[in-house]
Amino acid sequence: MSFFKSPLAIAIGAAVIGLAQPAIADDAVTATQTEEKSTKGWDVLNPPGEKQTITIDTNETTWSNLDVSPDGKNIVFDMLGDLYIMPIGGGKATALTSDMGWNIQPKFSPDGKHIAFISDRAGGDNLWVMDVDGKNLRQVSKEVNNIVHNPAWSPDGQYIAVKQGQVTGRTIPGGSIRMYHISGGKGVLVRERLHGAKSQKNVAEPAFSHDGKKIYYSVDATSGVRWEYNKNSLDAVFEIRSWDLATGEEETVIRGAGGAIRPTVSPDGKSIAFVKREDNGNEMIGSLYIKDLHSGVETRVYAGLDRDLQEANGAHGNTPSFAYTPDGKSLVFWAKGVFNRVNIASHEVNVIPTRVVAEKQITPALRFAVDVAPDTFKVKLARWSQISPDGETALFQALGYLYVKDIASGKVKRLTKQTDHFEFYPSYSRDGKSIVYTTWSDKDLGAIRVVSANGGKGKVITQEPGHYISPSFSPNGKNVLFKKVTGGYLLSGDWSMHPGIYLVNANGGEAKRIIKRGDNPHFGADSERIYFSTMSDETHRELKSVNLNGQEERSHFKGDYVFDFKVSPNGQYVAFIEHFNTFVAPFTSTGKTLSINKGEKAFPVKQVSKYSGDFLNWKADSSALTWAFGPTLYQRKLTDTFAFVDGASDNTDELTAEGIDLSFEQKADKPEGMIALVGGKVVTMRNAENEQEIIDNGVILIKENRIVAVGKQGELDVPSTAKVMDISGKTVIPGLIDAHAHGSYGSYNLQPQQNWNQYSNLSFGVTTIHDPSNNSAEVFSMAELQRTGLTVAPRTYSVGRILYAGHAPGYKTPISNLEDAEFHVKRLKDAGAISVKSYNHPRRETRQQVLEAAKNMEIMVVPEGGSKFQHNMNMIVDGHTGVEHALPIPNIYSDIEQMWGQTNVGFTPTFVVAYGGISGEEYWYQHTNVWENERLMSFVPEYVVKPRSIRPSKAPERHYNHINVAKTAKQLRDKGVTVHIGAHGQREGLAAHWELWSMAQGGFTPWQALRSGTIDGARYLGMDRDLGTIEQGKLADLAIIDGDVLSNIRDSEKVAYTVINGRVYDAATMNEIGNYDNKRQPFFFENGAQTQMHPATAEYMEEKAHTYHWKH
Template identity: 55%
Template sequence: MINKRLNLVSFVSKSLLSCLLITCAFADSEDDTSSEKNWDVKNPQGVMKTISIDTEETTWSNLSISPDGKSIVFDMLGDIYSASIDGGNAVPLAQGFDWNMQPAFSPDGETIAFVSDRDGASNLWVMDANGENARQLSHEKTALIHTPSWSPDGNYIAVTKGFMSSRSIPAGEIWMFHRAGGDGVQVTSRAYGPHTQKNMTDPSFSPDGAYLYFTGDVTAGRVWEYGKNSTTELFNIMRHDLETGETRSYIGGAGGAIVPTPSPDGRSMAYLKRQDDKTVLYLKDLKTGIDRRLFVNMERDHQETFGSEGNFAYFDWMPDGKHIIFWTNGKFNKIDVDSLNIDIIPIRVVAEKQIQQPPRFSVDVAPDEFDIKMIRWASTSPTGKYIVYQALGKLYRKDMATGKVRRLTKQNSHDEFYPSFSRDGKSIVYTSWSDDELGSVKVISITGGIGKTVSTEPGVYVEPKFSPGGNRVVFRRLAGGYLLSPEWSMEPGLYIADLTEKTMEKIMGSGFNAHFSASEDRIYFTSYVPASKYTELELCSVDLSGEDKRELLKGKKVTEYQLSPDGKWVAYTHQNNAFVAPFLATGSQQEVGIETGGLPVAQVSKTAGEYLHWSADSGSVGWSHAATVFQRSLNQAFSFLDGAPDDLPEPVSDGIDLSFSQKADKPESIIALVGGQIVTMRDADNNREIIDQGTVLVESNRIVAVGPVEEVKVPTNARKIDVTGKVLVPGFIDAHAHGSQARAEIIPQQNWKNISSLAFGVTTIHDPSNDSSEIFSASEMQRAGHILGPRIFSTGTILYGANSPRAFAGINSYEDALFHLKRLKDMGAVSVKSYNQPRREQRQQVLKAARELGLMVVPEGGGKLYQNMTMMADGHTTLEHALNIATGYSDLTQFWSQTDMAYNPTLVVAYGGLEGEKYWYDRTNVWENERLMRYVPRYIVEPRSIRRPTAPDDHYNHIKVATYAKKLRDAGVRVLLGAHGQREGLAAHWEMWMLNQGGFTPWESLRASSYDASISLGMDKDIGSIEVGKLADIVVINGEVLEDIRKSEMISHTMINGRLYNVKDMSEVASGKSKLKPLFFNRLDVNAMPSSTSEALKRKGERHLWVH
């Protein structure tokens, strides 16, 4: 940004008294949600394709009956239609690329209220009954509007307004809007305040207008939880007295009560509840309280999902009060409430829809050489002579004068992390880690060498920083027990090492990113603001004994603080960019952000900024991102400083590139797998090629021949492996595989999660939510052969729409989207995860940026059906997670199959009912799986598996989800395997078994695990099938898996990149001699994780929206 130089008498007189504010380029979306005005969701930039729909079935259609009882309006695929109450061809009322839904007739029948995203976000609109004269009533940008219902006098419309807090599950309030407009009036308040995740929705008025009914979540606590028992009381119908304001539970009990729909005379109420696994339509006499069951086989409701768009497809009474019209099983039904006779209303819809093609780009899965992008802790020395950084687990030093780069240390016994300069620039303090010897804090000269250990005990150490005089080091000690050994984990916290006295003392038990500033006698550290529910970070300080705590700064969406050496400035990262402001101690806590309100603030980075650091004189601040390190002099950021130019330059976009080329690991062997049945998956859209007795010849890491034994000539120098009686299938691709790759950036040499996955045949993972720096570093280390595990691809950190400081991505323009996607691509992303950005225009802007940058977009499904359908129209690469409905019908199947968006239903955690993972705990003794227990700590597996709940098959939602997935695949939609990081490789087999439960043949299940995933993720040139030229990723199975998919788990060997491993001990066979060292839980008698590790793992899971 450019600011004119200000002639200030003094910093105090002008900066403090006048509260000078230097504005910056990025708006805080919580305070400024103004979106790009010229963005039109109806005409997004990109090529449109027209498709045709002809159907007599619809999916999840909300309906409303005209007051004269002659017509029905309903929604289908984002359009609103009208039809005769007797059926026939539907006539469009609101049709286009915008998404329109939930129509509701006004009491006089002249107007229809509906929800539309045509202004960029889902808002309340009204139109004339003939579809003309549409006008907008609400103008929300972050809250989600849905479920409109008219007041009896026709003047007001009640809606649900859903608010996201630190989690993207909206908590509802009921609001009323006047038909003439205005900002609306709040009727109910969220339970538990702004941090709640509990919903209220489904508003409706009593016919006399005295009461407003709605559905409220009555489960305990403020947090929404998965896996709730729908046979218990989850929701109640609430009654709000519009005169007194009293709200009380009105209808509830076992199975809950949702969607209150009063009869025209107000004497009874139709509503839904669960009985067993069925959603049942009931009628309650509001005087006697007696219920009558009207219809049993309603479509499954949303009580077990979020209800973010309402709890059901809304139904309506006929004006005579004797019939109810409802949608279920793809059809419109008319039920006589007295006789219970049902008639189908036959409606046909013929329509044209527009869609865009998804961004899908070819990924070079295994180049011989690759660029190192994920440089960590890059910092310029205080004197400006050197840059030190970490890559591939080791520290490097770049000489700024000569440009030469070399390793800083001479050892290879441990990996090196968290380098930090002394104030004089002569020394580096860093932490080490070895799976065998644990870690330490070390100091080494900038000229290199061996270094000395300053910690007095082994342990897990991070974030070391020198004191001003260089005679002390402050650092954080962590507990192990998950990925790292739990040895020496009893006393986590902040420590100070005295280099002169050679001592190490604990000063406090919490806090992170501790550092000194101007004085030797205070430590500054970061912690969570307690009242913020872990959504806000603060900067605090203590003395060297951990006492005299002072809370200094806090800031929404601030993720890092770093005080300058002279104590006069603070650098901080806010929404991924680096900022600087004066630091003023006043005795009370100050708020920082992009606008401090009382002090100057300058944005110094333009392309993201992490790893903040200062020059010795506090005159410049440095930061890095991906493989580039940057620096900005303060007099180039603040016009009141000496030496500032008349026109200040824009934030820094150019830096020093530290990337370098690295050879990829691959063997030098020639291996022939001879005699087995080969399921090639070659051209699996058109063929089912199976070679009953074949040979696969592998040279280095590529397949050079495949065919019947008699046709493949095996060279004399090849190592023959007899696989007679076994089945060879392509390596499994887990396209939705979460999981920790590090503990606070420390990547273990042996990650048991990765090793277990590989032992179960998973050779490639795509993780759509993880710490960017951790997973991209792990990916590079795996590719270089430094760690053992599947190939690792990822989105990095999600583009989150909720208020979580380390994941939130504010997108209010295309430029914002481009910024976020470019920073992720710079670190190594091949895809990005658009995660519940509330406005459709935001999601479209992400797509445009992805197409420009060559990235794929794999969005969170989020349990929002209508939003999912807009994702199909807008052209997302995949849909991650199951639809929140039990099944789709002809309209949706036709629509989806004409897009090119793949489906990753993640059956282990499928929305809507009991998750698939629990089925396998219920039906199998998971803790007795020898291979799983060899590679996974028993204290991880046993608590989830030994004492397990049980339920009938029809309560397990994954079977219904898989059944519809089969229909989609038969229609041409690619269905992928996504085990969500559950149960460490074994869950990938559960996914295949569950697809089989839904009707997939064993071969089709295997296709989902390889061929379909490779094409959907742009990797099919290298993986996904066993054919010449592809990478040698092969699973060898001891069983007739084509006859019984449950035999997929019976693996003898996994080959990845031409290296063959015996899964019994993961020793390398024929391609090399590597052997697995004992994992820490095998060499130690470990029975539990330390509590602080459990808490850190929980926090990490919450940050990335996965729980294992």
């Protein structure tokens, strides 16, 4: 047994036990009041926009929490965000709430007069109390940044304990136990988080002892601070502990195989009912046990609960609440869609018949048409944008090369003419005569070059190839400062030794390393001192400097959530980015590290950007600061910023909202000529909701990049000018659309000319990807390169950087009102997003505000499912475009089928990373020899695949959760909900087929699985005018498969040819064929040497995978 004492708990215990029970105070927070600091004027119960009313009539409910009234006559329970009461013998339930608020987890007060529950009706999940008839709703807790769940009354009825969830750098809410007086207040902490402020482990499901002297609760007792996936739930994941409210002692009460969750104390206080995980040989189940607190004997009274959430994060609780009857002879619980009563002595179980008729208001799902392939498009993603020292020219990078724009005339042109390598990271010399930049060639690797500001051929100044970023001239123009990074993932690992910050003569020569670590190196006023930044902890970035020998280190500023620093050329000012906005302040020196943030009071700090800021730069004379995002370059003079500057303008508070538009029209890639694909079985997916159209001995005519005719051989004339390809014996399907496809498009913003990851996707027939979390600059620049034909890849769409609720500089997205939401949605749409991803924001009003902003800007919202079932359900009600990731619960029932089926909200379960059990990816490692997949190994480095696949874990099939998730997906698809494949970037192209195969395991026919992989995904993403079917007028994106995939879905990976945008590729080699003969160049790992990833690259990729949540 373990014990822990807290002086605070002693005080709490005295308070709970000693005070007399009052009536609920008249000044308790009412339903019309909102949480402190919450959004004023936003009504969760009536968000803006169109509403629809749907009707649900069901005898089944899903994941219902319940309680039994103290007199034993009634049951109160939740279903789809509303509370209901009915006689304990069953019958038609009466609604206690019926609004757009999400009301869950009801608990009767000890006197039976009130019900405590959790509701987001005032903005976020908080504790509320109402009368037993549903009247007089009163808010008790007023948490703003945290969420509370699992209410439990103290026996005297004056306190309510809850689980409080708090997010950290990761949005998995670490749990603690908090207690509120029924009259309100901030509450008192009882049991703090297990490992302090950074803990992601759950402490949940409080329950008072019979005498009120203790609180029992469940605890994630696995090792470490981080919450982890794929835990062994047959081991002791959770245990039940007690907290003595007088002494602060903590004691482990129940622990063992299968864990122990949801402690529920018997009326006489002599035993505790709880749930543990068991394997019955057919499936993973929950079992209901009772532990005698005197003898320690544990008795199973029921086996067959729906599997618990011990392997998920259990943010709202690990299993639905259940209750004793007042006489202690029975337990009432929910399982398999119905309510049950079990006699504890005999174990006899009786179903409690239930009918719920409900009307719910929903908001129609957001969905907007995407113009997939216009003949020309506007290039939006300009990087490293800056203004020349003379103020006449804008310099930026786009489409892989450097461009300049004459500000007066608006004319845009390339700075150089070469096409041998890509160009990155430009920077002017202080005199404006030269530009330094880095380059990348897959064949020759990287270099640093200097070119005249008037253009021409760049001169290499580095003596060795490498991976180079962030070059800048010294103030005197004699030297160039830069950072050397490492390769070995997307880029060759050769020449990756000795990374760090270097200095080299501007005319060329041997480079000298100054320091080993640091970001964004640059000079201030002194050519003998450099500035750089480092992360000092999870949320703070620090600006430091050293001399050219790497000595005399000084720390100047430290900022919470600061993403970047830039010192002015005269050394008198410092600019920084915080929460995506740009700020500037005088460079104040005291010999100490100064705190710097928005709202700093010690010295002037001014926000200058109205819209998002990135790529900080200063004019050479320090008179103005520039920043950029997407296609817009902004400039702000110091005279417009600070009133104390000589010549200051009258208004120094107005934020800069207008800038220089760097976008330009670019012709999209389009092949010439006509191709006829003759003899194959064509699975058109045309009118797929109503028929299964299959054309044997089919003909597909493609002109340029579109299908001009589809028919049967002998019935469709093939023009003599067409290139004919005989595809007899093969099956043609629309190109696969991976609706949830993460992946790397660059390394430190350097991009390869041939991205092996995307070649692999194409080789498996994936022609369109939608990436719901990535580096905005990398993914949108990649999308434009693909559209222009400068690189070979699937059509690439993304949300860019997620709207993140966790605490991380450059990623945390604070949203307190609609204006904040509009700011963040705009910055992403400006950069090229077709959708945004609301990522685990705990407050519902925030999620609704993102939806409203997106609706106004005509962009879709694909929220992170986050293993939060209750939030997933109100995402549907609120009209999100879809739900990304699996529902964490094991089964759904008629109530959800009816509700979801009456919406247009899509579902992308990502079977390969399915929440709640062992993920699908692990299944396919166990059951297939992935490292022997010739296609995969042709396009992916062996050191990426083999360590992950050769020695898999092993478990019975019933332990793999993706099969349950696929069954749920099949239920929903049968009700009209579109279901889409989402391979999550887990295994390059091959995992898209794992998604199809997983669907077949869940009951989809091969045709139905292919429908999900094609037209369903196109509809979901608003691309069905151009993609998803094989018919006249559609884009020629096809996968041509060896064999009959309709007979065996496992043949889907046997792609012979991939057609994208009318270009035909031999899928085995990814050489272009058809009307062209373009050979792919060798990848760096095909040279036989296979230089391994440098440890720094491995660390960078691991961090990147966690940052963008490619790795869960």
